[in-house]
Amino acid sequence: MDTSLLEYIEQEIIPRYSSFDKAHREDHARTVIARALEMGRSYEIDEDMLLAAAAFHDLGLAVDRKTHHLESGRMIREEGRLREWFSEEQIETIAQAAEDHRASSKTAPRSIYGRLVAEADRLIVPETIIRRTIQYGMSHYPGLDREGHWQRTLEHLNEKYARGGYLHLLIPGSPNEEPLERLRNMIEDTAGLRKIFDRMFDEESSETPVVIRLAVPGDVEAVGRLLEQVLKVHHEGRPDLFRPEGKKYSDQELLDIFADPETPVFVYDKGGSVLGYAFCALQYASSGSLNPITTLYVDDICVDEATRREHIGKALFDKVKEYAVSQGCHNITLHVWECNPEAMAFYKAMGMSVQFTSMEIICQ
Ligand SMILES: [Fe+2]
Numbered sequence: 160m161d162t163s164l165l166e167y168i169e170q171e172i173i174p175r176y177s178s179f180d181k182a183h184r185e186d187h188a189r190t191v192i193a194r195a196l197e198m199g200r201s202y203e204i205d206e207d208m209l210l211a212a213a214a215f216h217d218l219g220l221a222v223d224r225k226t227h228h229l230e231s232g233r234m235i236r237e238e239g240r241l242r243e244w245f246s247e248e249q250i251e252t253i254a255q256a257a258e259d260h261r262a263s264s265k266t267a268p269r270s271i272y273g274r275l276v277a278e279a280d281r282l283i284v285p286e287t288i289i290r291r292t293i294q295y296g297m298s299h300y301p302g303l304d305r306e307g308h309w310q311r312t313l314e315h316l317n318e319k320y321a322r323g324g325y326l327h328l329l330i331p332g333s334p335n336e337e338p339l340e341r342l343r344n345m346i347e348d349t350a351g352l353r354k355i356f357d358r359m360f361d362e363e364s365s366e367t368p369v370v371i372r373l374a375v376p377g378d379v380e381a382v383g384r385l386l387e388q389v390l391k392v393h394h395e396g397r398p399d400l401f402r403p404e405g406k407k408y409s410d411q412e413l414l415d416i417f418a419d420p421e422t423p424v425f426v427y428d429k430g431g432s433v434l435g436y437a438f439c440a441l442q443y444a445s446s447g448s449l450n451p452i453t454t455l456y457v458d459d460i461c462v463d464e465a466t467r468r469e470h471i472g473k474a475l476f477d478k479v480k481e482y483a484v485s486q487g488c489h490n491i492t493l494h495v496w497e498c499n500p501e502a503m504a505f506y507k508a509m510g511m512s513v514q515f516t517s518m519e520i521i522c523q
Pocket residue numbers: 216217227228260261280
């Protein structure tokens with residue numbers, strides 16, 4: 160790859176994403192570039208052209224959301240500096256690739272560059288797709304009752320995402336294959352899907368509105384109360400390690416954690432009561448041996464003991480996953496105590512598998 164082009168993109172292009180909405184900041188540009196280049200390795204393509212198309216693809220958001228793909232194309236054609244690296248013909252291909260990245264566009268991208276960028280730009284998160292389907296139904300068909308919404312949700316998911324549905328991935332081997340497969344399995348398990356639907360439908364229609372949001376200073380007390388519950392569970396399992404009472408963080412420490420964008424804390428807020436939380440931390444791999452990935456480390460998830468089995472933990476976990484994807488994280492990790500089989504079963508049910516085992520021997 161041409162280093163002067165890379166430098167130009169890093170210094171002049173990516174910073175232009177900083178003023179966009181949260182889902183389209185610099186991270187988004189970087190994620191799309193990385194995913195496109197990764198998929199592009201299997202094709203005979205000009206990597207520099209792909210890099211430029213991915214880097215520019217959403218720049219049109221600065222002008223207008225609806226037509227941003229076309230605006231991005233226009234910006235590419237008008238960007239004089241691209242002539243330092245590309246011919247007019249190449250610039251036209253790059254511009255068309257940016258124009259074709261809209262996942263909603265009915266026609267397939269015109270070139271492999273457009274297909275790679277569009278596929279890299281698309282993030283399939285099954286839970287988000289199901290929730291958006293329900294939300295769409297609720298706002299467009301307000302006359303339907305719960306059963307009506309269930310039928311509509313089922314139909315839409317089947318038509319579009321099920322095996323044989325009209326959604327096609329644009330690139331074989333795309334990182335979307337795995338989540339799409341998971342979504343397809345969820346659609347085929349009708350009873351399981353119904354449970355997810357019921358929970359989300361309740362959340363979306365509930366008179367006591369449920370939101371999962373970032374923690375604010377007003378949550379210190381509620382979160383502190385939940386931290387005490389967690390400590391109790393840990394103390395019961397490992398009294399040699401955990402104190403019988405107290406909590407992991409002081410109020411001031413909690414305030415600092417809440418305020419730090421690198422350690423987001425999500426709370427499950429039902430009508431103003433905080434019934435659960437998820438402490439997270441973004442981690443960046445940095446060593447000679449590790450790939451430069453971002454990991455979302457979940458420091459702690461807790462649901463109020465009075466409201467267990469209401470799928471609040473799952474809702475929090477889904478939110479954490481959505482967030483990790485939005486931040487371009489490669490994976491989500493967490494530590495679970497061997498003395499807490501319930502927690503272990505929960506995380507396994509969320510699709511997690513064991514990454515490594517931490518061992519100990521008690522010295523007596
Ligand atoms: Fe876009």
